[in-house]
Amino acid sequence: MTAVPALAVEDLSVEFRTRSGVVKALEHVSFAVGKGETLAIVGESGSGKSVTAYALMGILDPAGRITAGRAVLGGLDLISASASQLADVRGREIAMIFQNPRTALNPIRPVGRQIADVLMRHGNVPRVEAPARAVDLLRAVGITDPARRAKAYPFEMSGGMCQRVMIAIALAARPALLIADEPTTGLDVTTQAVIMDIIAELAGESGMATIFITHDLALAGQRADRVVVMHAGHVVENAATRALIARPSHPYTAELIAATPDSAASLDALASIPGSLPDLRRADLPPCRYSERCPRKVERCDAPLPRPALAEHFVACWNPL
Numbered sequence: 582m583t584a585v586p587a588l589a590v591e592d593l594s595v596e597f598r599t600r601s602g603v604v605k606a607l608e609h610v611s612f613a614v615g616k617g618e619t620l621a622i623v624g625e626s627g628s629g630k631s632v633t634a635y636a637l638m639g640i641l642d643p644a645g646r647i648t649a650g651r652a653v654l655g656g657l658d659l660i661s662a663s664a665s666q667l668a669d670v671r672g673r674e675i676a677m678i679f680q681n682p683r684t685a686l687n688p689i690r691p692v693g694r695q696i697a698d699v700l701m702r703h704g705n706v707p708r709v710e711a712p713a714r715a716v717d718l719l720r721a722v723g724i725t726d727p728a729r730r731a732k733a734y735p736f737e738m739s740g741g742m743c744q745r746v747m748i749a750i751a752l753a754a755r756p757a758l759l760i761a762d763e764p765t766t767g768l769d770v771t772t773q774a775v776i777m778d779i780i781a782e783l784a785g786e787s788g789m790a791t792i793f794i795t796h797d798l799a800l801a802g803q804r805a806d807r808v809v810v811m812h813a814g815h816v817v818e819n820a821a822t823r824a825l826i827a828r829p830s831h832p833y834t835a836e837l838i839a840a841t842p843d844s845a846a847s848l849d850a851l852a853s854i855p856g857s858l859p860d861l862r863r864a865d866l867p868p869c870r871y872s873e874r875c876p877r878k879v880e881r882c883d884a885p886l887p888r889p890a891l892a893e894h895f896v897a898c899w900n901p902l
Contacts, residue, residue, distance in 0.1 A: 587615060587618075587655075587790035590651070591651045591652075591653075592610070593609075593636060593651075594648045595629075601640025602862035605866065606814050606861060608814050609649075614758070615790060616789075617790065618790055619790075619804060619806050619807075620809060621809070622793070623795055623798050623811070623837065624796070625854070630762075630794045630811055631762055632645070634677065634760045638671060654687070655674055657670060662695070672703040672756070673704075673754045673756060674758065675757065676745070676751035676752065676760070677760040678751050679884035680748065680764065681750055681767075682740070682747040683736075688735055690734070693712060693715045715753075718752070722745040722749045723775065730742070731748075744765075745776070747764075752787075758789065762794045763796070781804065808820065808825050810833065810834045812871050817831045817898070820893070821894070826895075831898050831902070832876065835902055840852050856873065864900070869899075884899065886899070
């Protein structure tokens with residue numbers, strides 16, 4: 582990671598107020614991503630990966646509330662920024678590829694005009710030039726016959742093509758940071774590889790930092806420089822990808838790796854993670870939210886855990902591997 586990170590997140594905490602109680606969705610989340618670096622955030626469904634992204638983008642559900650933390654991007658704290666400041670930096674300095682492109686795209690507006698809107702709003706591109714630049718972006722993300730496709734509506738395109746359009750929109754203004762939330766969900770293996778190659782190539786050209794959110798640890802191992810492992814709203818491990826895959830320190834990380842399919846192994850060798858995520862509405866949540874599932878639990882696990890630190894290899898565990 583570079584000496585000055587593109588984004589530094591410190592002590593981010595988020596809660597949701599529901600009819601059945603307060604959900605402590607994130608607690609003391611900290612990590613950083615450098616310029617030109619790809620950081621993967623991995624974990625089970627419900628671990629807080631997407632909530633982290635929405636908090637950074639300032640698009641949490643109305644029931645959600647950031648209770649603590651900072652997230653500094655280019656000198657601006659995204660957490661304390663005003664609504665007008667966030668509206669200005671979204672699309673220009675920070676952009677996001679959503680998990681389901683069909684719901685993220687405007688269904689009644691041609692995709693070329695949607696790209697042009699971003700170019701005019703955040704890229705300072707004149708109105709007369711924006712349509713041609715939108716076609717260029719569609720060509721850059723690998724869409725054939727881009728001039729014709731620019732006039733198409735999202736419902737006239739495949740899932741893979743809609744995802745490419747989302748990438749074109751996200752990268753239109755050449756942001757400093759791209760958040761890709763499960764960008765290959767629902768796509769076939771070949772299209773997944775193409776999408777990830779496009780993101781990596783365009784990021785490499787501009788030095789853009791990338792946060793890649795996924796439940797697929799194998800894909801993260803192939804594509805990321807660093808990996809942040811989350812469980813039930815906590816960062817449990819943060820390390821360089823090779824070091825984490827080769828020698829995981831947190832028991833949960835090791836369980837995730839053991840549960841990852843390997844083409845060279847049989848199905849019998851595939852492990853499952855025992856138990857389930859704790860109810861985050863509980864008033865008596867343990868300091869380590871994995872402790873009730875953990876085979877390495879010791880008496881000290883009931884003591885408060887060390888806070889996530891921006892270290893080369895951080896692990897939140899009193900009895901690591």
